[in-house]
Amino acid sequence: MAEPRTRLxxxxxxxxxxxxxxxxxxxxxxxxxxxxxxFGTARYLAIQTVIVVVWITFNVAFLSLRFDKYPFILLNLxxxxxxxxxAPLILLAQNRQADRDRxxxxxxxxxxxxSKADLDYLARELASIRTSLGEVATRxxxxxxxxxxxxxxxxxxxxxxxxxxxxxx
Numbered sequence: 001m002a003e004p005r006t007r008l009x010x011x012x013x014x015x016x017x018x019x020x021x022x023x024x025x026x027x028x029x030x031x032x033x034x035x036x037x038x039f040g041t042a043r044y045l046a047i048q049t050v051i052v053v054v055w056i057t058f059n060v061a062f063l064s065l066r067f068d069k070y071p072f073i074l075l076n077l078x079x080x081x082x083x084x085x086x087a088p089l090i091l092l093a094q095n096r097q098a099d100r101d102r103x104x105x106x107x108x109x110x111x112x113x114x115s116k117a118d119l120d121y122l123a124r125e126l127a128s129i130r131t132s133l134g135e136v137a138t139r140x141x142x143x144x145x146x147x148x149x150x151x152x153x154x155x156x157x158x159x160x161x162x163x164x165x166x167x168x169x
Contacts, residue, residue: 029096036093039086 038044055075059068068074137145 029092032089033093033096035086036090039090 052075055068056072059066059072059075
């Protein structure tokens with residue numbers, strides 16, 4: 001005879017009797033998703049409608065072929081059983097989709113964070129380049145200075161002065 005347990009706050013040891021089968025959660029989840037997708041198709045609805053019409057026809061119109069003594073009780077039981085299994089499978093598929101959506105949203109947020117960091121870096125680099133260019137003589141500035149120096153040199157030649165005195169060097 002088994003030894004009586006004295007401590008109820010401790011879990012039992014491993015049972016040596018019946019072993020429950022291991023169910024792969026991912027495989028079962030994929031199966032439930034396929035089943036949930038199938039329940040939402042026009043093909044499924046058409047097949048179910050044909051079965052219900054045949055059921056009702058046999059049990060109402062053909063009394064000799066009646067297989068359900070009370071015409072709609074067994075049909076109701078079939079629908080209830082189908083709903084009892086379909087609803088949890090659909091919920092499982094929705095939960096798996098919600099998990100995938102959450103993971104995708106996290107990946108999107110990380111990508112957006114990285115894009116923002118890259119954009120901030122490029123904005124700082126562009127500001128640095130603009131600041132550096134402000135200190136560097138641009139092509140237009142050099143052309144304007146050369147034109148001004150050339151005009152001063154021409155004016156000095158006309159006045160007969162030396163080029164060096166006209167340019168200020």
